[in-house]
Amino acid sequence: MALRLPTQLATRGTFHHHHNNNSKSTMTAALSWRRTLSPDTPLIHSSTSLTTKKSYVQQMVTCSASGSTQAVNLAPGTPVRPTSILVVGSTGTLGRQIVRRALDEGYDVRCLVRPRPAPADFLRDWGATVVNADLSKPETIPATLVGIHTIIDCATGRPEEPIxxxxxxxxxxxxxxxxxxxxxxxxxxxxHNCDKHPEVPLMEIKYCTEKFLQDSGLPHITIRLCGFMQVNVIYNS
Known part of the structure; x- marks a missing residue:
């Protein structure tokens, strides 16, 4: 069964599919991706203002990770159905659309949601299972993955959080x-085009995550989306 995403969410995006059958793939203890720069060079970007004609230096994000993806199977013998998916970022603009479409297509949808004062009851009302975890607290993640075949990751941080x-x-x-x-x-x-704009922190992080995922050895699909709009409705009392 193939999940068909709404066409308006993938317009003008690019699609990359990677499958690695080598289960022994590992990564070095410290990983970093910095194009054209040596590992010890600060990641900065120099620009000149067209209005003031003054040069300035913009600090850019540095992506590095510790540890290895090689580990023992944490859930040996757990039955996994091909229709079982975990949607990360399921309360967002994109994530909730994926949840609705996946449920309509007959998938068993589990939604990873941060603990919050206002529970995501609308996801349960639709027929999804909601589990609480927080990506910033890695110890909360493993239990949410038991019995899952596919992860769909459309999460992003909150505006008030460090990027x-x-x-x-x-x-x-x-x-x-x-x-x-x-x-x-x-x-x-x-x-879309995240590899061409290292001066934009979120785009650089997305590109680094693509590389990290590729090096992890996980069978994966990367979808580079173009921008999409979010509609906020405010009611006046």
């Missing part, structure tokens, strides 16, 4: 845990 907390450090923890748990497919939503 690396969820979008880099949390994703690294999730990918490493997925490898250890024997997840059979990982779907990652990235950004």
């Amino acid at each position: 690396k907390t969820v979008d880099w450090e949390g994703k690294v923890a999730l990918i490493q845990c997925a490898k250890a748990m024997g997840i059979q497919k990982y779907v990652f939503f990235s950004i």
